Amino acid sequence: MKSAVETLNPTRVRLTVEVPFEELKPSLDAAYKKINQQVTVAGFRKGKIPARVIDQRFGRGAVLEEAVNDALPKFYTEAVNEGELNVLGQPEVDITELKDGELLAFTAEVDVRPEVEIPDYSGIEVTVDAVEVSDEDVDKSVEQLRDRFAxxxxxxxxxxxxxxxxxxxxxxxxxxxxxxxxxxxxxxxxxxxxxxxxxxxxxxxxxxxxxxxxxxxxxxxxxxxxxxxxxxxxxxxxxxxLPALDDEFAQLASEFDTLEELRADSRKRLEQMKKYEQATQAQEKVLDALLELAEIPIPEKLLQDEIETRKHNLVNHQLGQMGLDLKKYLEIQGKTEEEFDAETKEQAEKGIKTQFLLDELVSKEELQVGQEELTEHLMRRAQSSGMSPDQFAQAVVEGGQVPMLVGEVARGKALAVVVEAAKVTDSNGEVVDLEDEDETAETVEAGGEEAAEGADAPEAKADEAADAKAAEKADEKAEEKTEG
CATH class of the missing domain: 3.10.50.40 (Chitinase A; domain 3)
Known part of the structure; x- marks a missing residue:
């Protein structure tokens, strides 16, 4: 077999393949065998019809068509591997020549992952919100807790x-x-x-x-x-x-003895939440800055498929669970269909570019994914999906999605590399060191994994988790009070 690759544009190639007829013999034999099992001819036992009789009765053309359909995927895959191509999607195949006993020739046009040049990201600078917790923030937090015990x-x-x-x-x-x-x-x-x-x-x-x-x-x-x-x-x-704001309330609603201790804990928790928010904001802004520096072409078919997938997931899953259709959703959002389509296209483009760019960075930095990292990511994904870790893991394995999860973790690590190299300053002009706290650094990496999943805002920020934990404690206390 001979093959040649012609580059049509940065994201599409045409393969030209010529196959000597003798290489079709296994597929021809398989075609005769298949037809033998499907037809009956008087005077011959089923499965024992000679090839010449099949040619006479059903036509050599039918046999060749069956053989070519069987052989094309194998020859196409060999040509892709020979050309060292990273193909995307299904090819458009055209048989250009089929000479019985001599030659099979075909072309295959297919989208390919573009070559991406990693830009110099060492000079990226972003500004994020400062971590500031006011007395009013603490008051609001305590009031929310107080409201639970009304x-x-x-x-x-x-x-x-x-x-x-x-x-x-x-x-x-x-x-x-x-x-x-x-x-x-x-x-x-x-x-x-x-x-x-x-x-x-x-x-x-x-x-x-x-x-x-x-x-x-x-x-x-x-x-x-x-x-x-x-x-x-x-x-x-x-x-x-509402209960009075005093030490008795603090003992009722928390593990603290005094209202002052409860307020101090609320302030500490709010500060930690804002640090998580700050880390997530840094990750998002650094990613945007990185994408601005890079030239990344996108295959049109891949883009259209991604847009349709996003629409389908929104309409049939998210909105369906809420009992809404797209029209009602757009009314609530105050958007026209044209605005929605434009936003969906922008999000799809960002998601594809993010994956192309971070995958290239993974390769360049030779980043590896450990079992512990993969397990932690799986746990996060399971939580956001509403499934138990075991159920989610089983679905991932059965669906052959383990490589996808590995890719998400690797891309998260790649983005963390860029964030660590960037200069992050808060709105007060202070330099932010995202490596100060292990949990904050983990948020940056986890945020990268979320970006790798689609470049949307992270599904479950750490502050939401912290809020949920505090709410759970409050609910437990409220239940104890009710039971008492």
């Missing part, structure tokens, strides 16, 4: 802001009660904005047993978007009371 009690007075009501609803459109417009025993807190526009004004001042009527545009259901006359009956009014 108690409610039934009151015999008109409803007011912050009260939690039990209400019955009935919606009418054009005088007719909607089948899906009736609800009973709904819990609603005045001022939460979680139900219909206009309900707060309607129920404020209404006591248990009282009713009110208001007009509002329906946000869902069979008459979504239509104006409805809504009748609301208040069946119960509950007042919400």
């Amino acid at each position: 108690t409610t009690s039934v009151v015999d007075r008109p409803a007011a802001e912050g009260d939690t009501l039990t209400i019955d609803l009935e919606a009418r459109v054009d005088g007719e009660v909607l089948e899906d417009g009736v609800a009973s025993g709904v819990s609603y807190t005045i001022g939460s904005g979680q139900l219909l526009d206009g309900i707060d004004e309607a129920v404020t001042g209404v006591s248990a047993g009282g009713t009110a009527t208001f007009t509002s545009e329906l946000k869902g259901g069979s008459a979504e978007g239509k104006e409805a006359e809504v009748k609301v009956e208040v069946t119960e009014v509950k007042s919400r009371e």
Whole structure:
């Protein structure tokens, strides 16, 4: 077999392949055998029909077609390997010559990963937000914790802001009660904005047993978007009371004995969260600066496939779980379809360029991925997917996705190399050393892994994890209080 490579553009090549006919013999034999098992000819046992009879009855052309279809993938793969090509996607194959007994010739056009030159990233400089925690930030944090331990009690007075009501609803459109417009025993807190526009004004001042009527545009259901006359009956009014901010509250809501200790811990936790945010911001800005320095062509077909994949995942997975379609999502976001398409294309381009560039950096720096690193990454991915680590690991192995995860970790390490080389300054003009704390350095690397997955904002920042941990502790304390 002979092959030659012609470069059509930086991301596409044409392979020209010539195969001597004798190299087709294994595929020809397989074609005769396959046809033998599929047809019957009088006078011959099944599977024992001579080749000349098959040629006469069914045509030599049918046999050649079967043989060529069987052989093409093998010859194409050999040509790709011979040309040392890093192909992307499926080729467009055209058989240019097929001479029985002499020659098979074909061309294959296919996208290839472009050659990427790593730019000099030693001069990258970015500015990030300074780590600053104000007294107001601490107050807000403590108030959120205090809010978890609020108690409610039934009151015999008109409803007011912050009260939690039990209400019955009935919606009418054009005088007719909607089948899906009736609800009973709904819990609603005045001022939460979680139900219909206009309900707060309607129920404020209404006591248990009282009713009110208001007009509002329906946000869902069979008459979504239509104006409805809504009748609301208040069946119960509950007042919400917050615990006093004192040492007793600190002992109730945390492991600390005094309110001062609780506030100090809140400040420390907020500072750590902001350091995580700072590290993530540095990673994102350094990545953007690196991409600005690099010239990276993108195969058009790969870009279109990535755009379609992102749209599909959004519509069929994320929005589907929330009960939304794309039209409603765009309304909520205040975007036109054209703006959405432009943003999706920009994100897809960034994701592809990021992978090309970081993969090249992995190769240049000869970065390796250890088992422990892979396991940690798998645990993070499992958490974000909602699966247990064992379930996620099994799905990854069965789907042959282990190399993909290895690539994500390697790209995270590559981006960490660039971040470490960059000059990061905060908004106060102070140089930020992201290696000061091990956990912060890990955030940079984990952020690189997220960037490698698609160059979007990280799915689960460390501050969210810290918040979740604090919330979990508070919930445990609240449950203990309730049980007591």
